[in-house]
Amino acid sequence: MIKLVDLSRTVLMGGVPLTVLHPLTLEIPKGQFVAVMGPSGSGKSTLLGLMAGLDRPSSGEVRINGAALTEMNEDQLARFRGANIGFVFQSYHLIPTLTAKENVQVPMEIMRLGAAPRRAGELLEQVGLSQRAAHYPAQLSGGEQQRVAIARAFACRPPVLLADEPTGNLDSQTGETIIALLRRMHREEGATMILVTHDPGIAKAAERIVNLLDGRIDGDRLVEHPQQKAAG
């Protein structure tokens, strides 16, 4: 479970404090798929950065499965992230000098997990890129690079997956493929998933939609999925 308590972030802009995230409290149960929506500048990436422990809050705390990120030092945070959090960015962030398969292996090698090449192969198969394992990022399309990035994010079986506009650079059809893939991986790996998106159609795939406006929560609702319910 992810628990945010009175979490806020204030930055200095030319010496003047600017609150980009007002104190917010939010609980996300284990395994939930949450979409975060809101206009540009509303604080979505700030919120994700705080949840990932990539940025430090000005107040409050972030707890993931009981562990307080806000009490960890940089080394502890890096280790915690490696074992617990997968991150997918809008601009893929693959290492250009490594092949697709090597990119997927990197987090497993850092975490010293065994069988990295085998799991990387399986993950590339899951994202439909077995034939591209030996290709470098520059030889792949945007959608293919994002699929490699998703395989990499799931490599260490993180209990939490954070995705910041993973379809922002893709055409809508490729975007839909990516979201379908994220949903399937979410289902199969059982991760708690938080996805930032501007696209209401994509947000509807989530179980819950949290809206941000000017650094505050401006809506928080569950999404009904009638077909899934009917299917049991």
Ligand SMILES: Nc1ncnc2c1ncn2[C@@H]1O[C@H](COP(=O)(O)OP(=O)(O)OP(=O)(O)O)[C@@H](O)[C@H]1O
């Ligand atoms: N380190 C910083 N210094 C100054 N301003 C910052 C900093 N980080 C964030 N901001 C400001 O905080 C606000 C929220 O930024 P954030 O990146 O979280 O928005 P966002 O909702 O992700 O927007 P977008 O949809 O455009 O990605 C913006 O006005 C941004 O300029």
Ligand SMILES: [Mg+2]
């Ligand atoms: Mg953003």
